[in-house]
Amino acid sequence: MSILSNDHAVELCQSLVQQSPADQTEVTLDCVEDRFVRYACDGPTQNADREKYAVAFRVRIPVDGQLREARATCGTIDPDDMRAAMDRALVLAEHADPVDSDRPMGGPVTIPGSAMERPTQDHTFREKGAWIVEAQAAAHRAGLLSAGLVQTTVLSKTLVNSAGRVAHGAQARASFSMTAYEGGGSGVTASSETVHASVDRLDVPSAIRQTVERAAKARHPEPIDPGEYTVVLMPQAVSALLLGMSYAGFGAQEYHESRSPLCGRVGERLFPDGLCLMDDVRHELYPGIPFDGEGSPTLRTDLLRHGAFTGPVTDAHWAARLGLTNTGHGHSQPSPRGPEPRHLVLAPGHQSTEQLIAGVENGLLVSQFHYTNLMEPREMVFTGMTRGGTFRIEGGRVTRPVHNLRFTQSWVQALTRVRGIGNQLHVAGALFGGEVLCPSLRIDGFRFTSTTAF
Amino acid sequence: MQQLAQLAVEEALRAGADYADARIVRLSQEQLGVRNGKLSMADAPEEFGLGVRVMKQGCWGFAAAPGLPSDLADVVPGVARRAYKAARDLGPARRTPIQLAAEAGHVGEYHTPIQIDPFRVSLRDKVDLLRRAEAAVHVRSEVVAGESMLGLRREEQWQASSEGASLHQVLVRVGAHVTATASAHGHVETRSHPAYGGQYLSGGWEHIEAMQLVETAPRMGEEAAALCSAPPCPTGEFTMILGGSQLALQIHESVGHPTEADRIFDHEIDFAGSSFVRPEMVGTHRYGSDQVTLEANSQLAHGLDTRGWDDEGVPSQRWPIVDKGILKGLLTDREWASGAGDERSRGSSRAEGWYNPPIVRITNLSLLPGGWDLQALLADTEDGALLVDGIRTWSIDQRRLNFQFTCQAAWEVQDGKPGRLYRQPTYQGSTPAFWAGCDAVCSPEHFQVFGVPNCGKGNPYQIAEMSHGAAPARFRGVSFIH
Known part of the structure; x- marks a missing residue:
């Protein structure tokens, strides 16, 4: 059993802080338990029943009359191993720069409660295997194959420092994902995922049904010319857009260094009135750990209010430097990375996805984006591919599947062209990590620059 | 232990x-x-x-x-x-x-x-x-x-x-x-x-x-x-001389991943994607021009995946992936060796640390050098061609065909030398056509091994390291866009 109880974890961190010879010490303990099964056409292919710890020491010591800080981590809770990590941090700190005098380690805070989900923690391999059998049978009935992942993870995070800060939080994540596809390398696929803190709340039958139905409709895709199209982006596609913005535009460091397209535009109405974007770690649909890498409470923070940029997220350093509130979005320190939003929520609108589609005379329904990457930070130009079913919309109806397309598109420009927002929030993630809560979007003039033959 | x-x-x-x-x-x-x-x-x-x-x-x-x-x-x-x-x-x-x-x-x-x-x-x-x-x-x-x-x-x-x-x-x-x-x-x-x-x-x-x-x-x-x-890189079709560091990424994305056996057999289709390569293509499929020979080598000097054995205990090996343009081999582990037509694993099974099960991975994979001196290649290349290098961003489709790379800089070739500087050169293409357009590769003196320390694959995601050796090479008919 890897996860330590709240009291045990806090006591362990407090004892480590007390043992430290440094002037200021911060100890962070992460505990993770994870079980996953990956499957493909012939059944389970990989799996793991695993656990790990990460204990991090951030120390500040005086050198030539000035405090300097560094960090070191270890992967066990063995006393000797942790002591060695603390010693490494102390050695590293001797070579560091003086810390900012106005940025002492933060003191006591009140952290809202958070908890793991016992059903998620206890979910077995047999139960995961049963879902896989269901997915494969449903795909088989439709003449398709299936692949995907079933995963249950619980984790806790505890942070204690010598200034009296104590923060403890826990989180659970359960997911079932399925890709249904044609054999023989045709390239026809469709994917769905259901994610929730509690494994009991996963809607696996719906995910299986939707995936198989979409894959069946995606067969025999037709060629399509690149160009600008009105698109309806399903939540998984919207997640790629939002996650791209989360690391390239909404942090105080990029903002200050003129690397964000939002520089100097606080209060400006940049996007349509209906766009409201916030970072909300305590959202009831998918709560996370409610404090950041320095133990500062992560505040619910508006980023776009009725289309206007309301300001960047901050951490202790950037809040002090820019005279802003610390929103608690920092990484573990010291770090070259600035603060970033980590729990984006795009507020839902008033139309169903079907209504969004009905408003499109000639456009595309995009299920998912693949391998999205930033080309130009000032305009947030991204490129990537469509994936998992791309369909023509004609006369307000989804009519036929088309080949996948590559987009080269400014996300900022795309948001200015939002013409409709779906009314249902989904937990959606993109390739290479990260998840957001978002609805479907209708966007005009979305630029596709090339196509594939599948 | x-x-x-x-x-x-x-x-x-x-x-x-x-x-x-x-x-x-x-x-x-x-x-x-x-x-x-x-x-x-x-x-x-x-x-x-x-x-x-x-x-x-x-x-x-x-x-x-x-x-x-x-x-x-x-x-x-x-x-x-x-x-x-x-x-x-x-x-x-x-x-x-x-x-x-x-x-x-x-x-x-x-x-x-x-x-x-x-x-x-x-x-x-x-x-x-x-x-x-x-x-x-x-x-x-x-x-x-x-x-x-x-x-x-x-x-x-x-x-x-x-x-x-x-x-x-x-x-x-x-x-x-x-x-x-x-x-x-x-x-x-x-x-x-x-x-x-x-x-x-x-x-x-x-x-x-x-x-x-x-x-x-x-x-x-x-x-x-x-x-x-600098002005933006011009758009249209150009001859391109690609520098080693970007060419290493090109090898990684458009040759390494498509020849991983687990992708070919759709075991990665739910996440990183599959491959346009099918098992029956090995031995006959034209992957590129005669100038293109790519070798997998987990014994490569200074390679990030240079080791004694892989994470299934299979010894390091050296074998052709593409020989004079023809697809000759795949990257396999013990599970996929027979599917690829091999009796033994190629030793391409790796896990990130102790926490993950091993999966098929690209090992060190290099474009073998040709015979051109870089100066001579520049002199042999028409004015207006582009010398491109420095990775900026990359993207490739789920079957490893349609790619688009943006590099840090391009220099227009003028009188056989790098001339005017351009920003944000972005080229795109399709894997077979791109490698078919390679008509010159620089000599061993220009060959350099570049490491990829952060290759992500698998679901849940794992990181692995490998290297790609390359010397600058020339490609004809490359499409540049904004």
Whole structure:
């Protein structure tokens, strides 16, 4: 059993802080338990029943009359191993720069409660295997194959420092994902995922049904010319857009260094009135750990209010430097990375996805984006591919599947062209990590620059 | 430690496993970074743990837990039994049993050859080097961010298997870079040396010394600032001479991943994607022009995936992937060797640390050099062609056909020399057509090995390291876009 109880974890961190010879010490303990099964056409292919710890020491010591800080981590809770990590941090700190005098380690805070989900923690391999059998049978009935992942993870995070800060939080994540596809390398696929803190709340039958139905409709895709199209982006596609913005535009460091397209535009109405974007770690649909890498409470923070940029997220350093509130979005320190939003929520609108589609005379329904990457930070130009079913919309109806397309598109420009927002929030993630809560979007003039033959 | 790995195997067999292997891994790292004059990153992570993989009636089971030499003996039995239980409980969901290609139980030691142990170089010297390199990029007012970074990694692992494998390996990898980011005229431009995100190699501190970070840093600052004022790269169809670091990424994305056997057999289709390559193409499919010969080599000098054995205990090998343009081989593990038409695994099975089960991975994969001197190649190339290098961003479709790369800089070829500078060259194409357009590869004197320290694959996501050797090469009819 890897996860330590709240009291045990806090006591362990407090004892480590007390043992430290440094002037200021911060100890962070992460505990993770994870079980996953990956499957493909012939059944389970990989799996793991695993656990790990990460204990991090951030120390500040005086050198030539000035405090300097560094960090070191270890992967066990063995006393000797942790002591060695603390010693490494102390050695590293001797070579560091003086810390900012106005940025002492933060003191006591009140952290809202958070908890793991016992059903998620206890979910077995047999139960995961049963879902896989269901997915494969449903795909088989439709003449398709299936692949995907079933995963249950619980984790806790505890942070204690010598200034009296104590923060403890826990989180659970359960997911079932399925890709249904044609054999023989045709390239026809469709994917769905259901994610929730509690494994009991996963809607696996719906995910299986939707995936198989979409894959069946995606067969025999037709060629399509690149160009600008009105698109309806399903939540998984919207997640790629939002996650791209989360690391390239909404942090105080990029903002200050003129690397964000939002520089100097606080209060400006940049996007349509209906766009409201916030970072909300305590959202009831998918709560996370409610404090950041320095133990500062992560505040619910508006980023776009009725289309206007309301300001960047901050951490202790950037809040002090820019005279802003610390929103608690920092990484573990010291770090070259600035603060970033980590729990984006795009507020839902008033139309169903079907209504969004009905408003499109000639456009595309995009299920998912693949391998999205930033080309130009000032305009947030991204490129990537469509994936998992791309369909023509004609006369307000989804009519036929088309080949996948590559987009080269400014996300900022795309948001200015939002013409409709779906009314249902989904937990959606993109390739290479990260998840957001978002609805479907209708966007005009979305630029596709090339196509594939599948 | 070897005995503990063996104990884990025995415990799994005692529980009822048909096959078992175990890896104990100790990972020590040092990560230092300077950003705008400050030591912004100073971390020294260490981890130590055990991963046990078993097979029961053709189904894998894997379990992993952290531990220390002092208490690992207590951890071993439980981890082995959990791995067995996973295989047993998931077996009924398995349609066809997994069959492994035969492999002898190898016994041996491998240590990365190093001249200077990077962990014995004083911290003061390392930090001083990074400070001087970072300071040296600030040669122009347009430079808004300077960064220098150093990463050291020592991975020691002990492997055992129920087939008699008993292996001990110590793999040492080092990497560094200095980067200038400039902002002016509404543009943000970056130049990095020796490569985007760092040049990583297996070996010791001698590689860091050879990188000349401090000496090259001012040029990075000058070029980043100059790029802010440079015109955008023209669009249309051009002849392109591609520099080594970007060519390494091109090899990685459009040859390495498409020839991974698990992708070809759709076992990665739900996440990273599949491949346009089908098993029956091996031996006949034209992947590129006659100039294109690509060799997989897990014995490559200074390669990041240069080792004695892979994570299934299969010895390192060297074999052709593409020979004079024809697809000749695939990257396989023991599970996929027979599907690829091989009797033995190619030894391309890797896991990130102790925490993950092994999966098929690209090993070191290089475009073998041709006969052109770079100056002669430039002189042979028409005016208006583009010399392109420096990774900026990349994207490729789920079957590894349609790609689009944006690089840091392009120079127009004029009178046989690099001339006018352009910013943000973005080229796109389709894998077979692109490699078919290669009509010249530079000679061994220009060949360089570039490391990829952060290749992501698998679901859940794992990171692996590998290298790609390349000399600059010329490609005809390349499409550039904005």
